[in-house]
Amino acid sequence: VNCLEVRELLPELAVGVLAPEDRERVERHLRWCAGCRKEATDLGSAAAMFAFALEPARVPQGLGDRVVARVRRAAGAPGTPRRARMAAAAVVAAMVAVASLGWGAVMAGRADRFAERAEQAEREQAAALERFQRVLAGEDLSKRTAHGHSDLPRFAEGGVDAIVLAAAGLMRLGLVPEHAAPMSVAEMIPAPGQGCLAIQARANDAETLGALSALDHAPTRTALRAERSLMRRLGGGCALPLGALAQVEDGRIHMVAAVFTPEGAREARTAVEAEDPEEVAALAEGDLRAAGAEEILAVVRP
Amino acid sequence: VEGLLAGNEEAVRALYARFARPIFTLGLRLLGSAEAAEELTQDVFLAAWRKAARFDPSRGRLSTWLMTIAHNLAVDRLRRETGVTRPRLILVDEIPEILGPDEDEVLMERDVAIRALASLSDAEKRLLARAYFGGLTAREIAEADHIPLGTVKTRLRTALIKVRRANQDKERP
Numbered sequence: 191v192n193c194l195e196v197r198e199l200l201p202e203l204a205v206g207v208l209a210p211e212d213r214e215r216v217e218r219h220l221r222w223c224a225g226c227r228k229e230a231t232d233l234g235s236a237a238a239m240f241a242f243a244l245e246p247a248r249v250p251q252g253l254g255d256r257v258v259a260r261v262r263r264a265a266g267a268p269g270t271p272r273r274a275r276m277a278a279a280a281v282v283a284a285m286v287a288v289a290s291l292g293w294g295a296v297m298a299g300r301a302d303r304f305a306e307r308a309e310q311a312e313r314e315q316a317a318a319l320e321r322f323q324r325v326l327a328g329e330d331l332s333k334r335t336a337h338g339h340s341d342l343p344r345f346a347e348g349g350v351d352a353i354v355l356a357a358a359g360l361m362r363l364g365l366v367p368e369h370a371a372p373m374s375v376a377e378m379i380p381a382p383g384q385g386c387l388a389i390q391a392r393a394n395d396a397e398t399l400g401a402l403s404a405l406d407h408a409p410t411r412t413a414l415r416a417e418r419s420l421m422r423r424l425g426g427g428c429a430l431p432l433g434a435l436a437q438v439e440d441g442r443i444h445m446v447a448a449v450f451t452p453e454g455a456r457e458a459r460t461a462v463e464a465e466d467p468e469e470v471a472a473l474a475e476g477d478l479r480a481a482g483a484e485e486i487l488a489v490v491r492p
Numbered sequence: 493v494e495g496l497l498a499g500n501e502e503a504v505r506a507l508y509a510r511f512a513r514p515i516f517t518l519g520l521r522l523l524g525s526a527e528a529a530e531e532l533t534q535d536v537f538l539a540a541w542r543k544a545a546r547f548d549p550s551r552g553r554l555s556t557w558l559m560t561i562a563h564n565l566a567v568d569r570l571r572r573e574t575g576v577t578r579p580r581l582i583l584v585d586e587i588p589e590i591l592g593p594d595e596d597e598v599l600m601e602r603d604v605a606i607r608a609l610a611s612l613s614d615a616e617k618r619l620l621a622r623a624y625f626g627g628l629t630a631r632e633i634a635e636a637d638h639i640p641l642g643t644v645k646t647r648l649r650t651a652l653i654k655v656r657r658a659n660q661d662k663e664r665p
Binding site: 198200201202204205206207208209210231232233234235236237238239240241242243244245246247249250253254256257258260261264 | 504505508509512513514516517518520521526529530533534537538541542553555556559560562563564567568599601602604605606608609620621623624625627628629630645648649652653654655656659
């Protein structure tokens with residue numbers, strides 16, 4: 191499934207009426223696609239409002255004890271082989287979690303710490319994503335950094351040394367912080383299709399198509415085709431850590447492209463040119479694969 | 493292992509204190525009987541305990557996560573047992589369990605939810621409720637109302653986004 195199909199199914203996922211087979215497909219996609227995951231989260235928390243808004247019913251006496259007893263039974267006192275296996279599985283799950291998000295203590299801790307850790311893990315995860323873009327710039331900002339517009343006030347107060355922001359967002363806000371320096375394309379290659387606007391019309395509606403043709407910007411269309419072709423060739427959706435920028439000059443398409451591991455430790459990079467969008471994408475694909483793109487992408491694929 | 497399990501028990505109790513009531517309430521609303529709601533509540537905490545390590549905070553808050561588990565389990569059960577049903581709201585008259593100071597948080601959560609839902613039109617509320625509480629799929633709603641499937645999907649999405657936006661304004665002033 192691609193992002194478009196998934197987005198169409200997300201409202202039904204949120205209200206819990208997606209058919210099981212669709213649910214599975216969507217969940218699989220959400221495991222690796224951060225963009226769709228964000229939307230699913232937003233819609234899901236909106237739907238949950240309906241549950242939280244209900245007039246609270248009274249909980250039967252002793253249900254808490256019964257819940258704990260049930261969990262305890264599932265956890266299993268050491269004894270039967272099956273129970274022992276499940277307990278072992280719980281330990282393994284906890285240890286795996288320690289390695290990834292520091293969840294071990296959480297499992298053994300109280301629920302309020304649980305929530306605290308959850309928040310911390312959330313911050314760490316967000317930081318990990320942003321880190322990859324900063325490492326990309328080849329600078330060591332590991333000491334005290336901030337990212338995102340919500341950190342602007344902290345930045346202004348001198349709480350951080352550097353901050354990476356989207357220029358478009360700043361312009362919309364009418365803010366250009368002092369000492370701001372734009373990042374070059376070499377430092378930060380945009381995502382495929384970034385900045386392109388597409389307008390859709392019915393294929394058989396000649397009148398609308400005619401009106402729209404005045405808006406068509408051929409070089410942008412060509413560049414977009416090249417970038418999207420490369421994304422498809424690498425098996426990508428919107429969460430692929432791929433940067434690709436094609437530019438048309440004197441009838442030739444120049445493309446820079448790169449893939450990264452999420453933390454930015456490894457990358458494969460190329461710059462190619464050709465006359466045809468498919469051709470330039472194929473060249474870039476060949477270069478990136480030769481430079482180890484497959485190994486890098488294996489990290490982010492499900 | 494014993495220590496880990498003991499720790500888990502504490503975690504389950506604390507989770508229970510905070511979320512048992514809304515979960516039980518949802519169970520009652522969807523499944524229609526106190527017995528079924530109790531069973532659902534147990535199932536939810538068991539599932540939460542099993543999936544705890546897989547809880548992904550980047551996918552939302554703990555409360556939403558638990559409620560999603562609860563809702564999915566309840567809807568699955570409804571569909572399995574009765575096909576599509578219209579569950580009734582049943583009020584139980586039993587002595588409430590003392591939930592302690594976390595009670596306030598439950599009420600606050602409800603307050604936030606009610607205010608977020610106030611952003612919806614009556615038609616939007618009805619539409620979402622038919623899906624969320626009635627278990628009707630977009631296709632079933634489209635067929636019942638004789639409107640295109642795409643329209644139902646779009647309306648569901650629009651309504652959810654409205655709620656989300658209203659809620660976000662509250663969260664981040």
